[in-house]
Amino acid sequence: MSYWLVKSEPETYGWHQFIQQGRAVWDGVRNYQARNNLMAMQPGDLVLFYHSVTKPAVVGLARVVRGAYPDPTVTKVPNRWVVVELEPVLALDKPVSLGQIKADPRFAAIALIRQSRLSVMPVRPDEFDRILELGTLVDGDQ
DNA sequence: GCCAACGTTGGC
């Protein structure tokens, strides 16, 4: 099983809309590195859902429910682009902000910082665990 | 194949 992070601008497609729809076809990716990451996703892989631009933060967790297939929104031949399908798993109790991630030395190598413009990227297991830990309320919080 | 110009992403 692998871990991933996907970015979305909340004004275009936000976590709230994702929850309401219950499932998302992750289309519109037009960068080869991001596409290659989509192609490596397998059903069951876990995906951090990140809001970019306004209040940048990881806001929730999703799961891959269908692996890569050709992007149906592309009409040009040959179609070089793919989509995956995602469903929500849980909202984080507390969004984990980009500022928090940048401030934590455990995230020194995270692709989110090192390749700030990439929209679909792998996340290491230790990074994934740490983000869930930061995003989860425990006794003593609040 | 190189590189300048230009467009896009995304943080601040």
Place this chain on the structure above:
DNA sequence: GCCAACGTTGGC
């Protein structure tokens, strides 16, 4: 709104 990073396009 600005700008850094970086991907793409097109002239040569």
